[in-house]
Amino acid sequence: MTRTDTITDDLRQDILSGVFPPGDRLVELQLTQRYDCGRATVRGALVELATEGLVDREANRGATVRRISVGEAIEITEARGALESLVASHAARHASAEERVALRCVVADMREAVAADSTATYAELNRQFHRLLREMSGHSVAADLVANLRDRAAYHQYRLAIMPGRAAVSVEQHAAIASAIENHDEATAAAAMDAHLRSVIEVLRRWGDAGPI
Amino acid sequence: MTRTDTITDDLRQDILSGVFPPGDRLVELQLTQRYDCGRATVRGALVELATEGLVDREANRGATVRRISVGEAIEITEARGALESLVASHAARHASAEERVALRCVVADMREAVAADSTATYAELNRQFHRLLREMSGHSVAADLVANLRDRAAYHQYRLAIMPGRAAVSVEQHAAIASAIENHDEATAAAAMDAHLRSVIEVLRRWGDAGPI
DNA sequence: GGCGACATGATTGTCGACAATAGTCGTGGA
């Protein structure tokens, strides 16, 4: 693993975790001293994150953290729905017995987190659930695309996760997905995933009228 | 538009058109003299094309044109099916009257190309059909992803297009898609697109046993 | 004759410097 890759991961993480909020300028020289490396290394990272859709790069004008409007977040979630349904159906077909157990455990933990009203824990379990699903699917093309789309909408995703009452609704949708996968039911798994993401879009759309950003 | 962007487009085109066939090494210094620019510029292009999935880059070992196995081509086409169905349904909803006419014209030209047995023309019209659909959809997220997936599987796509008898089957599937879109029938458009790509996968799968690469 | 260590060459990773460009501030004139 080369230094550029490391910096790319670090910068990606910093963007996703909010160290650099949407719209922030990413000046190469500043990043240079933050990550202690040359400008070429930083540039490589910026180019990569730009093609991932996490940063905007205008010629001679520099890079900024990409701002995702609610409208675009909806598009992203629609695309994610199409792909992640595919992932879910493949997971239902290919998952091992251990993986199915692991998935059930995650759902159980999610229920606990909801009961304890711990939104941070829930958000992390949510990520874990979807990551596990991607691994189970064995469909690396769709899995990679989904992971990227999740990153792109991470900001809105986070706001959604901490929305009061949302977790309680969401957890049952995850349970439905997990249950279908446990039963090796590809079609139901895909449908459950699709329903889950349509529900996410519904919430985003309601926000669109009133919500900020 | 910066020089790096130009070189990126040129290199992408050269890869897609077969100037650099799959597996070919992309040595930075050689590309430097081919495109008449510095190594930094070439590197930028390679990084971008690597994240697009068109080139492989191993640390300290250089870049090569990505080899896509038949298995991966199937995965790519599955993902494309999921996304392009979404694109088709959005196209059915949002397309203008002129765009619907344009789509019908393309299908008519395709029929002509099939009758004339002109595979090169048909392949080009095929690209045009799908590009037009992406524009009609207004769904930039899905459209960009689909365009990228098409590039990644371009090699197999091309082999499929010149397969004897394939165009005749394919053209009717395109006609079905166009017809659904003309009728503003989102669900049917999506289903027709899905059927089209499942048919593509079917052919790829049959190849998988006997076909080369 | 086969195997492993070592030198060699080719290629990439990283850095600093220079050139080019966009944005900004100040000045002069109408």
Add this chain to the structure above:
DNA sequence: TCCACGACTATTGTCGACAATCATGTCGCC
């Protein structure tokens, strides 16, 4: 007072050079 023009500054785009790393071929040893 307002607009146009020009210099200045900040930042990016590009280049060449050096260091680091991997692959290859050679030599000696078993």
